[in-house]
Amino acid sequence: MKHTGSITRGAFVVLLLALCAACGTRPVYEDEEFKKDAPYQRSYATGEQEACDAAQRALLSQGYRIDEAKDTNIHAHKEFQPEEELNAVLDFHVICKTSSKGATVFVNAIETRYKLKKVSGGASVSVAGGGISLPWSKSADSLVKVSSTTVTEKKFYKQFFDLVGTLIDK
Template identity: 40%
Template sequence: MLMNPPALRALLPACYVALSAALLAGCGLSSPLKSPPKPSVYQNEKFQADETFSRLFDAGVGETCEAARRALLSQGYVITNANTGMVMGAKRFQPDGEEHVEISFNVVCVPDGRNSQIATAFVSAQQDRYVIKKSANATSIGVSALGSISVPLSSSQDSLVKIASETIPAGAFYDRYFALMQRMLREQAADQPQ
């Protein structure tokens, strides 16, 4: 049985509504094309012996941390805190006009061996990245004696916004720092009266 064209035209909007509802319902179902959820960052922490952030030095705690402090100072780092067993320092960089980077060092020196004659330095460096965020400030001044005349005044204010922060992974960066610490220890030992 064939339907006449006016009856067919009357059913057409109902068919569109039913088809649209079916498509929307299908979009709500989970798709097999979705990527699996990313593992948490801490899942990648392996705590392997070869990923060490420490070195053993043939000097006491005081001398080791002093070498750490001098190594940072020699490279332009600003020391933010230093005592017998700990040194903290930071240095800022501006790789391009809009990006700023700050590297912060934390060094902890602990005694090792018999009579604490040697020390282990644990070092961790963190890199923070910032960008400049501009925000406009607008102010109007109304002069009542002249009527309702407003003169717009505007200014902009720049601020640094942190966009990323990470611990620098173990590797060549720390190897260079530990080598500089070792050199500073040798220089300190040479300066000591015999």
Template identity: 40%
Template sequence: MRSSILFCLSLIVLLAACAKPAPAYRDEAFTAESPFEYRSTLEPLDNCQVGQRALLSQGYQVEMGRPNSVKGSKFFQPESGHQTELSITLVCLPSGSGGSVLYASAVQSRYELKSASSSAGVSVAGMGSISLPWMANKEAMVKVADETVTDPDFYKRLFALIGNLEGE
């Protein structure tokens, strides 16, 4: 009796360990209400210029790919050996009721310092190859995760700044 209970518990633990996480698309709601949009009375190009000024005022490095979009990025180092990049993309499109809609999407990328060691080998014609114990450590920042920022408060703060800059 006891061995069959242990076998069943072991089987349950094994099956749980092999289970795959649910795909992210299953939780995607596609609701009409979105924290990622800001409506303005400005024309789309003017709205994007205000968004660009907002990002620049906060220390983001800004690039303009097209007239109706802006991309900004900023780096943070929360602790030694770790780095975070926050990238924000703004797209400005005309609104059906006049004015424009600014859509914002932010992605947070995390990097960690990783090291790899290597050894050197020398090959001499006619003598063969010799492996020498020269060890070299190479360190590099490696991307370990990307995550879309979905926090509505983040976008409220961004859009509040854009709204404050609209009148300038």
């Protein structure tokens, strides 16, 4: 009987763990949709190098700092401070590929937010003999990452692609 009881307890533990796992959050990829009309690409009647050059000039004209620029690959970022204790960074990734229409520019922007967090600590110094004790506190500020998400707004990408289109001919 004791052996059967331990198998039952083991099965109960496995069942309990399975139920706990089922209560967790759903994986993000379950909401992912692969659509043909995604806002992350646009084709231009030009070569891939010319398209990427125009994309780089578009980013520079809007205050982005180019972190890496290869022939058909660009990584840039721009920093924002929308609130006093909140900083945000917009990372921009551009890849240009040859297509049947000339070149297709693929873009992905990621917004990462950081919040200012105050960390405090204390310390004290004592002199031997018990005469003097000098306590002091120390605080430091640090930015803590609170979110990171892909920008999905079609208007945002349309504005970028429209600007790239005007710069291709120049």
